[in-house]
Amino acid sequence: MAKTKFKPVEDAKPEVEEAEKVEEVEEQRDAGEEESEVVEEEEEVADKSFEELGLDPRLIRALTKKGIEKPTPIQQSAIPFILEGKDVVARAKTGSGKTLAYLLPLLQKLFSDSGSKKKSAPSAFVLVPSRELCQQVYTEVSSLIELCRVQLKAVQLTSSMTPSDMRNALAGLPEILVTTPACIPKCFADGVLDPAAITDSLEFLVLDEADLLLSYGYEDNLRSVTSKIPRRCQCLLMSATTSSDVEKLKKLILHNPVVLTLQEGADKEEAVPSNVQQFWISCSAQDKLLYILALLKLEVVQKKILIFINTIDMGFKLKLFLEKFGIKSAILNGELPQNSRLHILEQFNAGLFDYLIATDENSQAKEAEEAKGEDNKENKKNKRRGKPKLDAEFGVVRGIDFKKVHTVINYDMPQSVTGYIHRIGRTGRAYSSGSSVSLVSPDEMEGFEEIKAFLSGEEDKDTNIITPFPSLTENAVESLRYRAEDVSKSVTKIAVRESRAQDLRNEIINSEKLKSHFEANPRDLDLLKHDKPLSKTAPAPHLKNIPEYLVDAKTQEASKMVKLARAAMGNSRRSGGGAGRNNNNKKRSRKGSDPLKTFNGSKRGHGGQKKDGKGSSDGSTKLKKQKTV
Numbered sequence: 001m002a003k004t005k006f007k008p009v010e011d012a013k014p015e016v017e018e019a020e021k022v023e024e025v026e027e028q029r030d031a032g033e034e035e036s037e038v039v040e041e042e043e044e045v046a047d048k049s050f051e052e053l054g055l056d057p058r059l060i061r062a063l064t065k066k067g068i069e070k071p072t073p074i075q076q077s078a079i080p081f082i083l084e085g086k087d088v089v090a091r092a093k094t095g096s097g098k099t100l101a102y103l104l105p106l107l108q109k110l111f112s113d114s115g116s117k118k119k120s121a122p123s124a125f126v127l128v129p130s131r132e133l134c135q136q137v138y139t140e141v142s143s144l145i146e147l148c149r150v151q152l153k154a155v156q157l158t159s160s161m162t163p164s165d166m167r168n169a170l171a172g173l174p175e176i177l178v179t180t181p182a183c184i185p186k187c188f189a190d191g192v193l194d195p196a197a198i199t200d201s202l203e204f205l206v207l208d209e210a211d212l213l214l215s216y217g218y219e220d221n222l223r224s225v226t227s228k229i230p231r232r233c234q235c236l237l238m239s240a241t242t243s244s245d246v247e248k249l250k251k252l253i254l255h256n257p258v259v260l261t262l263q264e265g266a267d268k269e270e271a272v273p274s275n276v277q278q279f280w281i282s283c284s285a286q287d288k289l290l291y292i293l294a295l296l297k298l299e300v301v302q303k304k305i306l307i308f309i310n311t312i313d314m315g316f317k318l319k320l321f322l323e324k325f326g327i328k329s330a331i332l333n334g335e336l337p338q339n340s341r342l343h344i345l346e347q348f349n350a351g352l353f354d355y356l357i358a359t360d361e362n363s364q365a366k367e368a369e370e371a372k373g374e375d376n377k378e379n380k381k382n383k384r385r386g387k388p389k390l391d392a393e394f395g396v397v398r399g400i401d402f403k404k405v406h407t408v409i410n411y412d413m414p415q416s417v418t419g420y421i422h423r424i425g426r427t428g429r430a431y432s433s434g435s436s437v438s439l440v441s442p443d444e445m446e447g448f449e450e451i452k453a454f455l456s457g458e459e460d461k462d463t464n465i466i467t468p469f470p471s472l473t474e475n476a477v478e479s480l481r482y483r484a485e486d487v488s489k490s491v492t493k494i495a496v497r498e499s500r501a502q503d504l505r506n507e508i509i510n511s512e513k514l515k516s517h518f519e520a521n522p523r524d525l526d527l528l529k530h531d532k533p534l535s536k537t538a539p540a541p542h543l544k545n546i547p548e549y550l551v552d553a554k555t556q557e558a559s560k561m562v563k564l565a566r567a568a569m570g571n572s573r574r575s576g577g578g579a580g581r582n583n584n585n586k587k588r589s590r591k592g593s594d595p596l597k598t599f600n601g602s603k604r605g606h607g608g609q610k611k612d613g614k615g616s617s618d619g620s621t622k623l624k625k626q627k628t629v
C-alpha cells in the first residue's frame with residue numbers, strides 16, 4: 001500500500017482583510033519566509049475510487065473513455081485537497097500520474113466557476129519547463145475538455161510565437177493557459193497579456209515539473225509573474241524529486257501549502273518507479289557501440305526503446321552505426337525545429353518506430369561546453385558556418401510521457417542522480433512496467449556509484465538496486481566484435497558532421513513546408529517518417545542478418561523470452577502506441593498522398609529507404625526468418 005506523507009497546516013487561508021493579505025504574502029514572498037509551523041504526519045492512503053474523491057461525473061466518464069479507472073496514489077491524496085482549495089506541493093515519483101492529479105480538480109473547479117464572473121485574462125496558468133511538455137499538457141487538458149463536453153477553452157503559448165499569433169490564441173478568452181515561464185514576461189512586453197488583468201482574473205497557478213523550472217533558468221521569469229499573483233490564487237507545485245529549487249519555489253509562490261510526499265515502501269522515500277527493473281553493463285567507452293549492437297541486434301531487450309546519449313554528434317554516430325546493421329532509429333534533440341520535435345514524439349508514441357535516440361538537458365549543457373571549446377579552436381570557421389542554435393526550452397526527458405517505452409538505455413550516463421531518475425522514469429509509467437540498461441565506462445563509474453548509493457539509501461547501502469544485465473553473455477558480445485569495430489571505423493567524424501547538417505536542413509525544410517499542410521491535414525503527420533536512413537547505401541546483408549551460429553544458446557534463450565513477452569503483450573509486429581493510432585497498414589496504404597512526395601529533393605534516405613521499407617522495419621523480420629530456417 002502506498003503511503004503519503006502529509007504536512008497539513010492549520011489554516012491554509014487566514015481570514016484577514018484582503019489588502020492585508022496581499023501585503024502579508026508579498027512580504028513573505030520577498031523574505032522567502034516559511035509561513036506557519038508545519039506538522040509532519042503520515043497517513044495511509046485509502047484505496048478510493050474517483051467517485052469517492054468527489055470528482056464530477058463528467059470527468060469520471062471522460063477518464064473511463066480514456067481507459068483510466070482507478071486513481072493512482074498521488075491522485076488519491078492530492079485531488080481532495082485541491083478540491084478543498086488548498087495550495088498543494090505534491091512530490092511523487094516519475095510516471096505516477098501527477099498531471100491528472102492537478103488537471104482533474106482544476107477542471108472541476110473551473111466547471112463551477114465558469115460564467116460566474118466576467119474575466120479579462122485566463123483563470124488558470126499551467127507553467128511547464130519545456131515546449132514539449134507544454135504540448136503534452138495542452139493535449140491532455142484539451143482532450144478532457146472535449147470528452148466532458150463543457151464550455152471551457154485551453155490554449156498553449158510558446159515563446160517562438162509572434163505577438164499576433166499569441167493575440168489570436170487568446171482572443172476567445174480561454175480559461176486555461178499552458179505555457180513556459182519565459183513566455184509570460186514576453187506576453188507582458190508585447191502587450192499580449194495585461195498584468196493588471198491577471199491579478200484580477202487568476203484563480204489557479206500550477207508549476208509542473210517544479211524541480212526543473214529553476215534549473216532551466218526561469219527564476220527571473222517566475223519572479224516577474226509572482227508579483228502579479230493575487231492572494232486568493234490557489235497554487236499547486238508538482239515535482240518528481242525534492243531539491244533546494246523546489247523549496248525555493250515553494251517559499252516564493254505558495255501560501256501555507258499542504259505538502260504531499262508519496263512513499264512507496266516502509267521508510268524509504270523512493271523517487272524511482274518500483275516497476276522499472278534497473279540493469280547495468282560495465283564496458284569501455286569504445287565498446288559501447290559493440291554492446292548496444294548486441295542488445296538491439298540480438299533482441300535481448302524489449303522494444304520500444306529510448307536511448308539517451310550526451311551529445312548530438314554521438315546521436316548521429318549511433319544512428320549511422322546502427323543503420324549499417326539494418327536497425328532504423330530516429331533522433332530527437334534541441335537543435336531540431338519545434339515542429340519536427342513534436343512530430344517525432346508523436347510518431348514514437350504512436351508506435352511508428354521502435355528506437356529513439358535522444359539527448360536531454362544535461363546533454364545540451366555538454367554540447368554547449370563542447371561548442372565553446374571548439375569555438376576557441378575554430379572560432380572563425382564556425383561563425384561562418386553559422387552553428388545551429390539549441391532551443392533553450394527543449395526538454396524531452398522530464399515530464400514527457402513517452403507511451404509504451406519498455407526499455408531505456410543510457411548509452412552515455414547522465415550527469416546527475418536526478419537526470420538518471422528522470423531518464424529511467426520514461427518507462428514503467430503509471431501501472432505499466434519497464435526496464436533500464438546503463439552502459440557504464442570506467443570514467444563514468446564514480447557518477448554511477450553516486451546514483452547507486454542514492455537509490456539504495458543510507459540504511460541499505462549494500463542493496464543492489466541496479467543489477468548486472470543478465471541476458472547477454474560475453475561470447476555473444478564477442479561474436480559481434482569484429483563486425484562492430486569494422487563498421488565503427490567507417491562512421492567517421494566527417495560522416496557524422498555531414499549527416500547532422502543534412503538532417504537539420506531536411507528537418508527545417510520539412511518543418512516549414514509541411515506546417516500548413518499538416519495544419520489542414522493533421523492525420524497526414526504519420527506520413528513523414530523520422531527514422532529514415534541517413535546513409536545513401538543500404539546495409540550489407542552480412543551485417544543486417546547475424547547468423548544464428550554466432551549467438552550462444554543462453555543469449556538465444558534470452559532473446560526468445562523477450563520475443564515471447566512481446567508477443568504476449570500483443571506487440572509482436574510493432575510496439576503499439578496510443579489507442580486508436582496503431583493502424584499502420586492503413587497509414588501505409590495512404591502513401592499515394594504523401595505530402596513529401598512533392599519535394600523529393602529534401603527527403604532523407606534515398607534508395608535505401610525503399611528496400612528497407614518492404615522487407616522489415618528494423619531488420620528484425622529478416623533475422624527472425626533466418627533463425628527459423
Ligand SMILES: Nc1ncnc2c1ncn2[C@@H]1O[C@H](COP(=O)(O)OP(=O)(O)OP(=O)(O)O)[C@@H](O)[C@H]1O
Pocket residue numbers: 068069070071072075092093094095096097098099100239240398399400401425429430431
Ligand atoms: N489513474 C491512472 N490510471 C492509469 N494510468 C494513468 C492514471 N493516471 C495517469 N495515468 C497515465 O500515466 C502516465 C504517466 O502520467 P503523468 O505523465 O501524469 O506522470 P507524472 O507523474 O507527471 O510523471 P513525470 O514526473 O515523469 O512527469 C500517462 O500516460 C497517464 O495517462
